[in-house]
Amino acid sequence: MPELPEVEIVKQGLLKSLPKDEIQEVQTFRKDLRFPLPLKELAQLKNHSIKTISRRGKFLILETTSRHFISHLGMTGHWRFESTYSPLKHDHIRIQWNSQNLIYNDPRRFGYILNYEIDLFKNFGPDPILDILEAKNFYPRYKKSETNIKTFLLNQKNILGIGNIYASEILFKAKIKPLKKVRQLKLQDWESILVETKLVLNKAITLGGSSMRDYKNVEGDKGDMQNHWLVYGKQSIPCSVCKTAIKNITISNRSSYFCSQCQK
DNA sequence: ATCTGACCCTGTCTGC
């Protein structure tokens, strides 16, 4: 499910219904998700409140009057509000207020909750929505990189927030083939990639994100971006620009979609 | 430095 746009939609949904009053209790239903849960610190949220929730890349940051936590949704993690709690399979955390509950559910448990560390983002790249992306910062720095641009975009150390779907969409719009070596990119290519990164992600946010299978946001609504994908999942379907059949290849064990005619 | 494949898990879909 969640790449940057989906996480942004989740954040907005959480902020809309977030109670301002004190937390009555935090229940945890298991010791770990992808990583061990900070059980002690979560329990200490009792009588504290959540000040706000922010986002950086695919991370949510829960800022409380006690301490800060980060929430990563992995593949299938999601948060939901319920005024009366109805337990569901794969519920792992329940934050309880007087008249509201916030529940974290994650079937595959690839997501995680951790104590926020101040230098967490030190080793990560810029966020395309929160930060300024400039070609002049990428072009000289990665002039010798032997990796391909698709793999590069997925690496959160380079740029935050791009996942498998939007990497294909961004490269299609930028007219760059996914297997192109990063060292072969010209300044102009970087400009296209970074501009399209911002455009594609912003469009996805405007449309409420992409919904595959049963993904829904905090309020239970589906996004609409999946109806605007130009290449992702479009194998053998004519390219929207030139009518050449869209190809699907595996790069770093993940499927990539592109137009061999439009993308060079 | 980069790539490959295995692994972390469960749910869903397809084909036999």
Next chain:
DNA sequence: TGCAGACAGGGTCAGA
């Protein structure tokens, strides 16, 4: 209808 296998948006890691 049942079952095996493939596959899925997130990631890390060891070994080549």
